[in-house]
Amino acid sequence: MTEAALISDTPRRATAMASAPARIALWLRRRIFASWRDALLSLVVVLILGAIAWTILPWALFKATWSAASRADCAPGGACWGFVAAKASQFIYGFYPPLERWRPDTVFALLIAGLTWLMVPRIPGKGYAGLFMMVVLPVVTFVLLHGGVAGLPVVPSDKWGGLLLTLILAVSGISFSLPFGALFALGRRSRMPLVRWLCIGFIEFCRGVPFITVLFMAIVMLPFFLPSGMKPDPLALAVAGIIFYEAAYMAEVVRGGLQALPKGQYEAAMAIGFGYWRTMLYIILPQAIRKVVPGIVNTTISLLKNTTLVMVVGLFDLLNIVSAGVADPLWVGSQAEGYFVVGLVFWLMSFGLSCYSRAIEGGFARADRA
Amino acid sequence: MENPIIRLENVDKWFSQFHVLRGIDFSVKQGERIVVCGPSGSGKSTMIRCINGLEHYEGGRITVGGELVSQGDDNIEKIRQRVGMVFQSFNLFPHLSILDNLTLGPIKLRRLPRAAAEAQAMELLERVHIGHQARKFPNQLSGGQQQRVAIARALAMEPDVMLFDEPTSALDPEMVKEVLDVMIELAGTGMTMICVTHEMGFARAVADRVVFMDNGAIAEVGTPDAFFSAPRTERARQFIQQVIH
Numbered sequence: 001m002t003e004a005a006l007i008s009d010t011p012r013r014a015t016a017m018a019s020a021p022a023r024i025a026l027w028l029r030r031r032i033f034a035s036w037r038d039a040l041l042s043l044v045v046v047l048i049l050g051a052i053a054w055t056i057l058p059w060a061l062f063k064a065t066w067s068a069a070s071r072a073d074c075a076p077g078g079a080c081w082g083f084v085a086a087k088a089s090q091f092i093y094g095f096y097p098p099l100e101r102w103r104p105d106t107v108f109a110l111l112i113a114g115l116t117w118l119m120v121p122r123i124p125g126k127g128y129a130g131l132f133m134m135v136v137l138p139v140v141t142f143v144l145l146h147g148g149v150a151g152l153p154v155v156p157s158d159k160w161g162g163l164l165l166t167l168i169l170a171v172s173g174i175s176f177s178l179p180f181g182a183l184f185a186l187g188r189r190s191r192m193p194l195v196r197w198l199c200i201g202f203i204e205f206c207r208g209v210p211f212i213t214v215l216f217m218a219i220v221m222l223p224f225f226l227p228s229g230m231k232p233d234p235l236a237l238a239v240a241g242i243i244f245y246e247a248a249y250m251a252e253v254v255r256g257g258l259q260a261l262p263k264g265q266y267e268a269a270m271a272i273g274f275g276y277w278r279t280m281l282y283i284i285l286p287q288a289i290r291k292v293v294p295g296i297v298n299t300t301i302s303l304l305k306n307t308t309l310v311m312v313v314g315l316f317d318l319l320n321i322v323s324a325g326v327a328d329p330l331w332v333g334s335q336a337e338g339y340f341v342v343g344l345v346f347w348l349m350s351f352g353l354s355c356y357s358r359a360i361e362g363g364f365a366r367a368d369r370a
Numbered sequence: 371m372e373n374p375i376i377r378l379e380n381v382d383k384w385f386s387q388f389h390v391l392r393g394i395d396f397s398v399k400q401g402e403r404i405v406v407c408g409p410s411g412s413g414k415s416t417m418i419r420c421i422n423g424l425e426h427y428e429g430g431r432i433t434v435g436g437e438l439v440s441q442g443d444d445n446i447e448k449i450r451q452r453v454g455m456v457f458q459s460f461n462l463f464p465h466l467s468i469l470d471n472l473t474l475g476p477i478k479l480r481r482l483p484r485a486a487a488e489a490q491a492m493e494l495l496e497r498v499h500i501g502h503q504a505r506k507f508p509n510q511l512s513g514g515q516q517q518r519v520a521i522a523r524a525l526a527m528e529p530d531v532m533l534f535d536e537p538t539s540a541l542d543p544e545m546v547k548e549v550l551d552v553m554i555e556l557a558g559t560g561m562t563m564i565c566v567t568h569e570m571g572f573a574r575a576v577a578d579r580v581v582f583m584d585n586g587a588i589a590e591v592g593t594p595d596a597f598f599s600a601p602r603t604e605r606a607r608q609f610i611q612q613v614i615h
Contacts, residue, residue, distance in 0.1 A: 267424055268461035272475040272527060273451035282474060287465050 060340070070330040083334035084341050087325040091342070094161015094316050096145075100153065103144045104164045110137060111171060119356060121363065133175050141168065157235040161316035161324075163345070165235075169307040169317065170349075173242040174300055180243060181250025182285055185258060188251065199251070206248030211309050214241050219313045238310040246303045253295035257288030290364050297357035301350045318342055375400045375435055375531060375562055376421060382429030383416060390416050391427065392586040398531075403557050404564045405573040405594070408583035409609055414566045417583070418533045421564070422453040435530060451479055454524030458536040460516040462508035468495070468519050469504040472526045480527065487526075494522040498552050514545030518552050525556075532556065534565040568613050570598065582606045 033039040058078070065074040068082030084091070093104055114137055117129040145164075148154040160168070187199030206214070218237045226232065261284060269279040289296070311320035322338035325331060374397035383391040390413045398404055406414045419425040420432060423439050423446045432439040434449050463471050472491035476482040482490070495501045498518040500511075508516055517537055524532060534553065538546045550572050557563060557576040567573070573580055573594050580597040582590040584605045590597065598614075601607045 262459075262461075264457060264459050264461035265463065268455075268457065268463070270424065271422060271450055271453075271455040271457075272523070273447050273479050274475070275447050278478060282478065283463055287463075290465065 071333055079337050079340070080334055081337060083325065083331050083337050086331070087321075087328075087338070090162060090325060091318065091321055091338075092163045094165055094321060095159045096155060096161070096164065097153075097159070100147075100155060103147070103152070103155075104160075107141050107144055107164070108167075110140060111167065121360075133171075134179070138172060138175075157233055158314075160235065162321045163318050165310075165315060166307055166318040168235075169239060169242055169310060170304045172239050173246055173303045173307065176243045177246035177250050177299075177303065178254075178289075178296065180247035182254050182289070184247055184251035185254035186280060188255060189258060202244075203248045203251050206245050207252070211241070211245055211306055212312055214245055215309060215313050234310075234313045234315055238313055238315060242303065242307060242310075246299060246306070249299045249302075250296065253292050253299055254285075254288060256295065257290075257292040258284065260291050261287055293357055293361050293364070297353055301353055304349060304353070305346065318345065373400075374398055376564070377433045378417070378421075378430070379432075380430035381417075381420065381427050381432060383413075383420065383425065383427045390586050391420070394430070394588060396581065396588060396591075398562060398564060400530075401560050401562055402578050403562075403576045404579050404581060405577040406564060406566045406581045406583060407568055407573070407609070407613075408589070412583040413586040414583050415535050418455075418535055418564055418566055421531075421533060422450050422455055424455075451475075451527050452530045454527060454529035454532045456517070456520050456524055456532065456534045456537045458540050460508075460513070460520045460540070462516055462519055462523070464508050466507075467504070468500070468506055468508065468511070471508065471519060472523050475523070475527050491522070491526055494525050495519070497525075497555070498522045499548075512545060513541045514548045517541065517545075517549045521549075521552055521556070531562045531564070534563065534567065536566050536568075538567065538569060570610075570613060574598065582609070584609075 032042045060079050063075060063078030064081055065078060066081050067085065068074050068080060069086075071080060071083070074080035074082060089098070089101075093101055096104055114129065114133045117123050118126065118133060123129075143149060144152070145155060145160060146157065184199045184203055187195050188203065190196045190199070215238065218232070218241055219234060222232050222237065223230075265283055265287065266279060269283040274283065308317055308319040310317055316324055319339075319342055322335065322342055325338055326334050376398040378394050378396045381391055381394040382389070394413075394417060406418065408414050416425055420427045421434065421439065434453060437445055437449055439446065439449055462468075463474070466474065469488060469491055472494060473482075473484065473487040476487040476490065477484060492501060492504060495504055498521055500515055500518050500522070503511060503515065503519075508519070511519065521532075521537075537553070538549050541549060546569070550569060553563075553565070553572065554576055563576075565572070565577075577594045579591055580594050581588055582597065582601075582603075582605075584603075589603050590601065590606050592602075597606070598610060601610055
């Protein structure tokens, strides 16, 4: 009774004053076993989690073989992590020649530097960071990876693969789909009917067609329209396809933010003397985009996972590279391990994106409240 | 009138079928303070919004400093830089700090270096008695403070004319005075001002002329004393009784 009174009266103070075990007991009683219904629900959840762990953990950990030279060395019934170790460099670089792998390593380092610059709020010069990600990085990445200049041997894009390829597709898609999406969103609200119709047509086409169809059409139909002998690079097609396909989705997200802005903001900007583009760039888009951060991140995560569809045009991205790995006679039958690790990597990237999104939403919310 | 800074000649405007402005003929000299009043729906706001091209007008012509105001023309942006505007609902930019609200226009449009723009902004914020709030964001300020920032933001473009569209109508009563005081101080500097307002005390204190609008037309123009004590039209008499009561 006294305990109960303590809980209901000043729960926070009581929690703060109690010792560590007492605090845990209090938390359990308040959050997990507050009533018999809560207790039952908690128990069911624990059972489900336990059952999942019971199936995965023995396979992934207890019965697993950690190092092996081939599938034959692995104990049956457990994971064969030797496969992932043996194919790790293929998972990361694809078929990039081992002697030249300092080039993708440099690209990875530049990418991490650029992302840190762009995403850590305290580092100044976000405009330059954007310029770096949108102009410098794509050019440097292409020149460095492709080679053919300054004595670098040419590595054609069909040798690029694995995580390298997935990141190229995802980062270029993410960096360019938002700006293009914003342009399409503005175009859809334009007062000029031709611009508006073009943007509506484009957006509705992309949203109405599966991404695989777009890729297939690009790879099968585009050569008919190009001069004979000109074969489009599948990677270039995939990058362009992802950017424009996802830009259509971004456009609709951004449009939602644009519609939420009061007319007074446009009028105040115009009254100061800003023209259309400056009004959009400095006043309208910054506010519209802040309003739709969750939608943008949602689209970004789906973009990241859509990059795996490039397997239909014969690219070996992080997902498809697993099938190349298990084609090795030494490792036949190791799909489960490969897809498990690839799934984990995709999950980590998506989860990282949503954590980042929650952090910046929190920042905006504080700025609005304060 | 010699070289008026703003001239409206026979201006007509329709909202589809509704004739909102009927043959407005009206000029403002450099340094003049005009108060525009009239019943709601009489076209006061529409008229001053036509002066900086926020609204189209279909007939007649409007010039600011001799330049024709016509929407869609490239010079409309130049004209707007010379005509400051203060709105009923403040319309500060909520994603920018108070300081950035004031410096954005000068930096991007007048090509002022950031340091100079910030120095000028701080001076203006002192003038509207809000210098210590420069780093805050608009929604951290009261309505009266926001409206004073909006006045400072318009002044940061160093305009020749200031338009006020019912600047105190959205404010709580206790904040009206702080905004009117700033406007009275501004009038003292010789700024050309056109104010749509029902604040008769303000009109008596600073206005050179009061323009009374009714049903889309200018019904009466006179000095504040003449207008308030001896209105010539029956409609103006009724209106004055309602706002003074």
